[in-house]
Amino acid sequence: MLIDTDKVTIDSRAIVSKDVIDKEAVGDYQVELSEITLSQTGQDINDLYQKVLQVAKEHPSPIYISVDKRFELLEKTASMIAAKSDISYTSEQIHRASQDVGKELNITEIPPGDISAGGGNVFSFLSQEDKTRLGEAYQHALDNNSDLKDVNTVAFTLAIAKFREEKIASGTIYGTFSKEERESLYELNNKLEAPSDEIKQSGRDFVEVLKSELEGNDLFSSNPFLKTLIQRDSIFDILEARDPDYFNKNIRKKFFT
Incomplete structure (x- = not known):
């Protein structure tokens, strides 16, 4: 909380005019101009804080972008509210x-x-560079009103x-992307800051989304x-394991074009 509103008290009887106020004008309610100004400023900042907090709660930034980017978005929100x-x-x-x-x-x-942990957050396996690049993609979507x-x-x-x-590096060998593995990935998100239904929907749909993109003229045009984020051998391997009939050599060529 920016300002403890219980501690911010301005006696309206003490204020004649901010421009002409002096100790004689306020009589028994002697108070310095700087004290009144600071109290009013505190209330103004608190008002801005509350409005930014409301917007941030209603439209939270995703946890897969960097902390610096999330604070940058908060400051942009505050600037927009302040301008109005x-x-x-x-x-x-x-x-x-x-x-x-x-x-x-x-x-x-x-x-x-931690691949050995029984729970956690699958986004925790993203590197700082991944988060920075996802932040760029997120900003591009905001700026261009894309999905x-x-x-x-x-x-x-x-x-x-x-x-x-990381699992492969630790010695795990994958043959197919099984239902059990998919469920374990959902379990990894038991502490995620986003609705579990949304995460599960992302998990179910990402193969279909990529199929749809590949059927168009360009991947995420x-x-x-x-496009640069998704074009990874390890990602295509997942897709191929999920649907080997569709994700064949010809589709692989198109995926990396």
Whole structure:
């Protein structure tokens, strides 16, 4: 919380005019101009904080992008809200409000993934570079009003691939992408900051989404950042294991074009 509103008290009887106020004007209610100004400023910042917090709760940024990017999006939100306000906020006040909202929402880095853990978050297997690039894809979708679901799908698919890569590095041998493996990936997200139904939907749909993209003229043509993220051998291996009849050599060539 930015300001403890219980501690912010302004006696309206003490305020004659902010421009002409002095100790004689307020009589028994002697208070310095700076104290009144700071109290009003505190209320203004708190108002901005509450509005940014409401928007951030209704439209949370995804945890698969970097913490720096998530705070950047908060500050952009604060700037947009401030611009529509009658109050003239400074850049420092906007920054302060967005930082406090981030702290309130506990926006922090996900601990690195542990393949031996019985639960956790599949996005924890994404590298910092992955998160940065996903942040670019997410920003592109926001700026161009393209589908954010495509970004979610690629993020989930990439996270699965990174998880499998670590499992393989530890000695696991995969033959097919089984139902049991899929369910274990859902279980990994038992502490995820997103609705489990949405995650399961991403898991079910990502193969069909990629099929649909490959049937078009270009893979994720509406968001070029996604194409470079999805073009990985480990991702195509997952697709091939899920549907070997469709993901053949010809489709592989098209996938990497």
